[in-house]
Amino acid sequence: MHKVIFDTDPGVDDALALYYLHRHPEVDLLAITTVFGNAPVSLTTRNALFLKQEWHIPAPVAKGAAGPLGRGGTEHWPVHIHGHDGLGNIGVPEAVGAPDPRPAHRLIIDLVRAHPGEVTLVAVARMTNLALALREAPEIAGLVKQVILMGGAFAVPGNVTPAAEANIFGDAQAADEVFGAPWPVLAIGLDVTRRVEMTRAEIEALGAESPDLALLRDLSLDYVGFYETLGHRGMVVHDCCACVALTDPGLFATRAARVRVLSGGIGTGMTVAAPQDMTFPPSDWDNAALQSYAEGIDPEAVLDRIRRVITA
Numbered sequence: 001m002h003k004v005i006f007d008t009d010p011g012v013d014d015a016l017a018l019y020y021l022h023r024h025p026e027v028d029l030l031a032i033t034t035v036f037g038n039a040p041v042s043l044t045t046r047n048a049l050f051l052k053q054e055w056h057i058p059a060p061v062a063k064g065a066a067g068p069l070g071r072g073g074t075e076h077w078p079v080h081i082h083g084h085d086g087l088g089n090i091g092v093p094e095a096v097g098a099p100d101p102r103p104a105h106r107l108i109i110d111l112v113r114a115h116p117g118e119v120t121l122v123a124v125a126r127m128t129n130l131a132l133a134l135r136e137a138p139e140i141a142g143l144v145k146q147v148i149l150m151g152g153a154f155a156v157p158g159n160v161t162p163a164a165e166a167n168i169f170g171d172a173q174a175a176d177e178v179f180g181a182p183w184p185v186l187a188i189g190l191d192v193t194r195r196v197e198m199t200r201a202e203i204e205a206l207g208a209e210s211p212d213l214a215l216l217r218d219l220s221l222d223y224v225g226f227y228e229t230l231g232h233r234g235m236v237v238h239d240c241c242a243c244v245a246l247t248d249p250g251l252f253a254t255r256a257a258r259v260r261v262l263s264g265g266i267g268t269g270m271t272v273a274a275p276q277d278m279t280f281p282p283s284d285w286d287n288a289a290l291q292s293y294a295e296g297i298d299p300e301a302v303l304d305r306i307r308r309v310i311t312a
């Protein structure tokens with residue numbers, strides 16, 4: 001079993017990822033921690049509580065950071081992608097249960113200490129909660145089994161600027177601290193996630209299978225429309241790729257590298273890798289931990305895995 005803490009900003013593709021983790025027979029979902037990103041943290045937390053209620057997810061929800069550690073604006077929410085409510089404008093109810101009393105980073109610390117060497121952090125939003133946990137309890141880096149994050153653009157353009165992917169751009173300082181820490185990080189970035197597209201027809205068909213999947217369909221349709229306007233064949237399932245990388249790592253090709261995140265100037269949020277298989281003169285990358293990022297994926301196999309898990 002994979003013990004997982006899911007750090008998220010639901011978020012349409014976050015919702016699919018959450019449902020995948022919830023339904024996967026080899027995943028023990030310990031907690032859902034929220035952060036700002038696709039919407040303010042008040043909304044992403046409400047959305048997580050709503051999905052927990054609708055899908056009968058036992059894991060607690062803890063509210064995390066409202067803004068970045070470093071410089072950065074939070075005033076422009078991506079309402080044209082995730083809707084004004086962060087879940088595709090379905091009209092999420094206001095009061096749907098209470099979050100855990102602890103802030104997200106404290107719950108992460110507590111759970112990692114309670115299960116030393118066993119917990120995987122699947123982080124699919126700004127890395128702020130992870131960086132706060134590291135700052136408060138640096139020793140957890142040695143207690144976490146693995147960090148799998150959706151973020152970065154290594155050999156491809158970004159999606160919020162030509163240089164940067166949204167989760168990294170939204171808190172470049174936090175991301176640099178997460179990549180730099182001595183815990184094993186696998187980054188699943190736009191290099192691979194952009195290749196995994198779920199078509200409108202497929203989402204419509206899935207929605208007819210169960211009430212759970214009807215909700216997933218309803219909250220996904222506007223997001224599908226956004227990606228269609230960009231020329232994609234359907235919704236890009238960014239965050240669920242990170243979950244499949246946990247359960248089916250063989251569907252990805254990875255490269256070992258030290259990764260730094262640029263802050264300041266037009267390159268803010270750019271993930272720059274120093275691959276282990278290359279030699280460089282002494283540089284600012286040398287003290288960062290050796291991590292890995294995905295450079296290849298089997299998109300059809302990933303989609304097939306997602307379908308099987310969510311319809312089982």
Ligand code: BDR
Pocket residue numbers: 011012013014038124125150159165166167238239
């Ligand atoms: C990432 O940004 C968010 O909009 C998505 O949920 C995903 O985590 C993609 O760049």
Ligand code: CA
Pocket residue numbers: 008009010011013014038124125239
């Ligand atoms: Ca996300």
